[in-house]
Amino acid sequence: MSQKRKKLLTDESIMPGVDAGLAGGRLLVYFLGASNHNGATASITAYFDDEDNPPWDTWICCIAGKELTKPDEKPFDLRIVISQRNNTTDYVLSWVPPEWIEEVSDAMRVEVTGAIMWADTLVSRPEKYAIFDFHRCYIPVWLEQYTVR
Numbered sequence: 325m326s327q328k329r330k331k332l333l334t335d336e337s338i339m340p341g342v343d344a345g346l347a348g349g350r351l352l353v354y355f356l357g358a359s360n361h362n363g364a365t366a367s368i369t370a371y372f373d374d375e376d377n378p379p380w381d382t383w384i385c386c387i388a389g390k391e392l393t394k395p396d397e398k399p400f401d402l403r404i405v406i407s408q409r410n411n412t413t414d415y416v417l418s419w420v421p422p423e424w425i426e427e428v429s430d431a432m433r434v435e436v437t438g439a440i441m442w443a444d445t446l447v448s449r450p451e452k453y454a455i456f457d458f459h460r461c462y463i464p465v466w467l468e469q470y471t472v473r
Contacts, residue, residue: 382420
């Protein structure tokens with residue numbers, strides 16, 4: 325579905341340019357397997373489902389010690405990735421549009437397992453200050469340019 329969407333957007337010439345940056349949005353990290361599936365984030369905002377998953381159409385890539393998928397590659401099924409991976413340092417990187425930032429921040433306050441966090445927090449926090457062990461994860465060099473320290 326995402327590949328079809330990309331083709332339609334490209335055909336209609338409404339794809340953002342390469343230099344679009346974050347367009348006022350922020351990058352979000354969702355650690356696979358870290359959710360307690362209690363629906364707390366979904367009770368705050370419709371942005372998340374009951375398992376703390378951000379909307380699939382905001383996903384950029386999946387990172388697990390190395391990138392499992394890169395932007396513009398064949399999409400992955402998050403359920404399959406979670407079932408095949410036991411390492412909770414794996415995460416999905418997604419983009420949060422500016423109009424959702426406040427609600428997503430509010431949802432982070434009720435999410436107690438550390439499953440979701442802003443990417444700039446992950447990048448800027450020294451490893452020794454990681455709250456959970458899985459916060460000590462691989463961060464690709466290209467991600468650092470999109471975060472604010």
